[in-house]
Amino acid sequence: MGRRRRSPQEKKALSYAKDRRNNYGENDKSSRKNIARSKKFPHRVNRRNASVVLEAATGVLDEVTGAAAEERLLARRPKSWKKWSDAPLGEVVQDSLRRRVDLGRDGRESGTARIRRVRRRMRQPAE
Structure with a gap:
């Protein structure tokens, strides 16, 4: 029925x-672009930080250099961004x-x- x-x-x-x-306080139409932009920037910064740390560890591989690079990489908290629910x-x-x-x-x-x-x-x- x-x-x-x-x-x-x-x-x-x-x-x-x-x-x-x-x-949120901004034009709701602008959120279409701003959400994508806000998600993109933290990922880019995290990739950049990782590549800088790993670039410093290039050369002859040994445990001390590898451990130091890994420690520096894990020492910084990765940047993130979250959406607010409507x-x-x-x-x-x-x-x-x-x-x-x-x-x-x-x-x-x-x-x-x-x-x-x-x-x-x-x-x-x-x-």
């Missing part, structure tokens, strides 16, 4: 819970409403009532 239809209220609650928004839409909406209330820009109705209404809509319905 088919799945039951969801009411508009259930759809809204699911949207608030599952939809995500970029809240925030759920409900949290983003609540934060923007809270900011409006704090700045006194929410003139239509009580801002705290709007925040409570969003929280109530965020309750995820039984699927």
Whole structure:
């Protein structure tokens, strides 16, 4: 049989819970380039550091030179970068409403009532 239809209220609650928004603070379109760029630079630096250390260990192979090169290579923590996960839409909406209330820009109705209404809509319905 088919799945039951969801009411508009259930759809809204699911949207608030599952939809995500970029809240990092930069243009979300620029993330397409900046994520790739941010992943690329630490890898490049790590490769460069390893090649510099290994280049210094060239020449006649002996245990002392090899051990010293390995120790220098392992002494530095490799650089890394991680993505931030996007925030759920409900949290983003609540934060923007809270900011409006704090700045006194929410003139239509009580801002705290709007925040409570969003929280109530965020309750995820039984699927």
